[in-house]
Amino acid sequence: MVFSWQCPYCNHNATITNEQHSTVHHTFHLNNKHDESLRLLTNAIVCPNPICREYSITAELGIANRSALYKLEYSLASWTLRPLSKAKPLPDYIPKAVIADYEEACLIKDLSPKSSATLARRCLQGILRDFWNVKPARLVDEIKSIQDKVDPITWQSIDAIRNVGNIGAHMEKDINVIVDVDPDEAQLLIGLLEHLIKEWYINRHERKQQMEALIGVAKQKQEARHNTKVEE
Numbered sequence: 001m002v003f004s005w006q007c008p009y010c011n012h013n014a015t016i017t018n019e020q021h022s023t024v025h026h027t028f029h030l031n032n033k034h035d036e037s038l039r040l041l042t043n044a045i046v047c048p049n050p051i052c053r054e055y056s057i058t059a060e061l062g063i064a065n066r067s068a069l070y071k072l073e074y075s076l077a078s079w080t081l082r083p084l085s086k087a088k089p090l091p092d093y094i095p096k097a098v099i100a101d102y103e104e105a106c107l108i109k110d111l112s113p114k115s116s117a118t119l120a121r122r123c124l125q126g127i128l129r130d131f132w133n134v135k136p137a138r139l140v141d142e143i144k145s146i147q148d149k150v151d152p153i154t155w156q157s158i159d160a161i162r163n164v165g166n167i168g169a170h171m172e173k174d175i176n177v178i179v180d181v182d183p184d185e186a187q188l189l190i191g192l193l194e195h196l197i198k199e200w201y202i203n204r205h206e207r208k209q210q211m212e213a214l215i216g217v218a219k220q221k222q223e224a225r226h227n228t229k230v231e232e
């Protein structure tokens with residue numbers, strides 16, 4: 001079996017062949033309540049990127065297919081065992097509190113979308129206060145206060161999510177009010193956090209590094225010119 005896949009550790013896009021993945025099955029009946037054979041499939045994939053080689057493990061349980069050992073008639077449950085969540089690795093120049101809220105929001109997204117959304121809103125507020133120095137207020141007002149500072153596309157993405165049903169309604173309230181949301185809505189908030197972290201922290205850091213490299217080259221040139229003048 002060959003399929004395309006993205007590594008959750010290094011984000012490398014890869015084509016996975018039989019050399020990089022393995023699946024085993026565990027089939028049992030044992031007089032279970034479904035009166036059918038159940039099958040647990042576990043899958044391991046190793047990232048082919050030579051500097052990563054991390055392993056991802058998933059499992060799926062379902063009614064066993066009678067003719068194909070590695071197939072299910074239909075799925076009853078599935079789990080991602082490693083990595084435990086789909087949180088993207090974030091660089092350490094991002095504030096620790098922002099990273100911690102983001103990672104925990106990802107970790108519990110499926111188990112408790114409500115708690116995930118609460119953490120994601122707190123994370124958003126943390127970013128606004130740290131990156132934009134907004135004055136503490138209701139989340140909705142803090143968001144509005146940066147409207148004329150951010151680029152229009154980023155503003156549209158914030159605004160689109162601000163208008164999603166329960167999430168939107170609860171941005172008007174205190175961030176600690178627990179909102180009833182489904183996993184898809186919780187994922188929208190997580191996606192927004194990832195976009196903002198990239199747009200703001202990561203881009204600012206990269207710009208700074210590029211500028212420092214330019215300044216470094218300019219200084220070297222200046223010194224070289226100075227030295228040749230002295231030699232003359």
Ligand SMILES: [Zn+2]
Pocket residue numbers: 007008009010011012047048049052053054
């Ligand atoms: Zn990888």
